[in-house]
Amino acid sequence: xxxxxxxxxxxxxxxxxxxxxxxxxxxxxxxxxxxxxxxxxxxxxxxxxxxxxxxxxxxxxxxxxxxxxxxxxxxxxxxxxxxxxxxxxxxxxxxxxxxxxxxxxxxxxxxxxxx
Amino acid sequence: xxxxxxxxxxxxxxxxxxxxxxxxxxxxxxxxxxxxxxxxxxxxxxxxxxxxxxxxxxxxxxxxxxxxxxxxxxxxxxxxxxxxxxxxxxxxxxxxxxxxxxxxxxxxxxxxxxxxxxxxxxxxxxxxxxxxxxxxxxxxxxxxxxxxxxxxxxxxxxxxxxxxxxxxxxxxxxxxxxxxxxxxxxxxxxxxxxxxxxxxxxxxxxxxxxxxxxxxxxxxxxxxxxxxxxxxxxxxxxxxxxxxxxxxxxxxxxxxxxxxxxxxxxxxxxxxxxxxxxxxxxxxxxxxxxxxxxxxxxxxxxxxxxxxx
Numbered sequence: 525x526x527x528x529x530x531x532x533x534x535x536x537x538x539x540x541x542x543x544x545x546x547x548x549x550x551x552x553x554x555x556x557x558x559x560x561x562x563x564x565x566x567x568x569x570x571x572x573x574x575x576x577x578x579x580x581x582x583x584x585x586x587x588x589x590x591x592x593x594x595x596x597x598x599x600x601x602x603x604x605x606x607x608x609x610x611x612x613x614x615x616x617x618x619x620x621x622x623x624x625x626x627x628x629x630x631x632x633x634x635x636x637x638x639x
Numbered sequence: 640x641x642x643x644x645x646x647x648x649x650x651x652x653x654x655x656x657x658x659x660x661x662x663x664x665x666x667x668x669x670x671x672x673x674x675x676x677x678x679x680x681x682x683x684x685x686x687x688x689x690x691x692x693x694x695x696x697x698x699x700x701x702x703x704x705x706x707x708x709x710x711x712x713x714x715x716x717x718x719x720x721x722x723x724x725x726x727x728x729x730x731x732x733x734x735x736x737x738x739x740x741x742x743x744x745x746x747x748x749x750x751x752x753x754x755x756x757x758x759x760x761x762x763x764x765x766x767x768x769x770x771x772x773x774x775x776x777x778x779x780x781x782x783x784x785x786x787x788x789x790x791x792x793x794x795x796x797x798x799x800x801x802x803x804x805x806x807x808x809x810x811x812x813x814x815x816x817x818x819x820x821x822x823x824x825x826x827x828x829x830x831x832x833x834x835x836x837x838x839x840x841x842x843x844x845x846x847x848x849x850x851x852x853x854x855x856x857x858x859x860x861x862x863x864x865x866x867x868x869x870x871x872x873x874x875x876x877x878x879x880x881x882x883x884x885x886x887x888x889x890x891x892x893x894x895x896x897x898x899x900x901x902x903x904x905x906x907x908x909x910x911x912x913x914x915x916x917x918x919x920x921x922x923x924x925x926x927x928x929x930x931x932x933x934x935x936x937x938x939x940x941x942x943x944x945x946x947x948x
Contacts, residue, residue: 567888571883571887575880578877579896582870586858588860588901589902589903591899595896596881596885596893598891598893600889603885
């Protein structure tokens with residue numbers, strides 16, 4: 525198992541996390557993944573990369589620094605994303621019962637190691 | 640540059656936490672250097688967001704720039720922090736006068752006059768407002784419930800139906816220690832006071848329609864530049880992407896998007912189906928509080944939208 529896959533697997537042990545993927549920020553393609561059955565990794569990767577890209581432009585326009593973490597809250601769960609430098613994005617999909625605070629800490633740690 | 644301004648600039652450079660920015664900003668405003676004054680005020684507000692006098696300074700400069708809607712919100716914010724701030728009462732007195740709400744103008748100017756009986760300028764302005772009410776009681780516009788939190792805040796007018804004579808406005812503005820410009824095409828300040836009474840109503844809260852156009856609020860970058868319209872245009876795309884992501888991942892309707900930057904926290908929400916609200920705060924405000932504040936701002940935005948329809 526690669527180092528990236530090991531880190532993703534560790535993240536997936538957090539309560540409520542359905543899966544995580546490491547995504548190429550430029551094209552939204554999967555670099556590594558650790559997903560539960562039923563989670564479409566390719567969709568997660570493409571959508572999250574696009575969202576992060578748009579947010580980067582918005583925060584830049586607002587005169588703010590780069591996003592370091594984002595949470596998309598929805599009725600049925602949460603998408604979490606942490607850019608790892610400029611080329612990679614770590615993404616996790618969490619259910620409504622997830623410990624988002626713990627997942628955030630794990631993701632910031634993992635993204636720091638991967639950057 | 641005068642020696643005073645040079646000295647205050649040096650003092651502020653040596654100690655960025657110094658409150659001398661209040662005097663420096665006012666001195667620059669009086670010299671007509673409004674961009675420089677506003678930059679000083681914005682920098683001070685970033686450090687002292689709870690200081691009523693900093694919002695008051697910002698409001699004076701905005702008024703001189705002809706941005707009465709934002710000046711109104713800044714003065715309401717100032718009174719929310721310090722209900723007894725005389726200069727904010729004077730400023731709001733003028734703006735209500737300009738909007739044709741003489742009753743509210745009188746309340747603010749009367750408060751200012753009581754607090755400072757030796758201020759002949761305020762006394763003269765109050766006399767003029769009272770004379771106007773006595774002469775034209777029938778043209779007082781209808782009022783609606785004031786959105787502001789300050790207990791001294793009178794009701795805000797629904798529309799500036801009874802515009803005062805331009806020359807009288809200028810006289811009153813001068814009497815209040817302010818300098819104003821009067822473009823008839825400018826909207827009434829109260830018409831755009833979406834977030835009146837909420838901290839950050841003029842900077843850090845931005846209401847946008849589905850097409851990326853600004854509906855209310857304001858946003859300034861750390862250098863003091865107005866970035867509201869450019870950010871508003873980009874937010875429409877972010878919102879569509881957020882909705883698409885949630886839908887395609889079968890997570891249901893999206894409810895909010897929290898973004899942590901290296902120098903601030905942003906929260907994007909949708910007060911209604913066709914509007915977006917961006918809330919921006921510094922890193923000193925935890926994201927959980929930013930989200931709660933965004934909820935309050937969303938409620939204010941919904942109420943404002945309902946009143947506007």
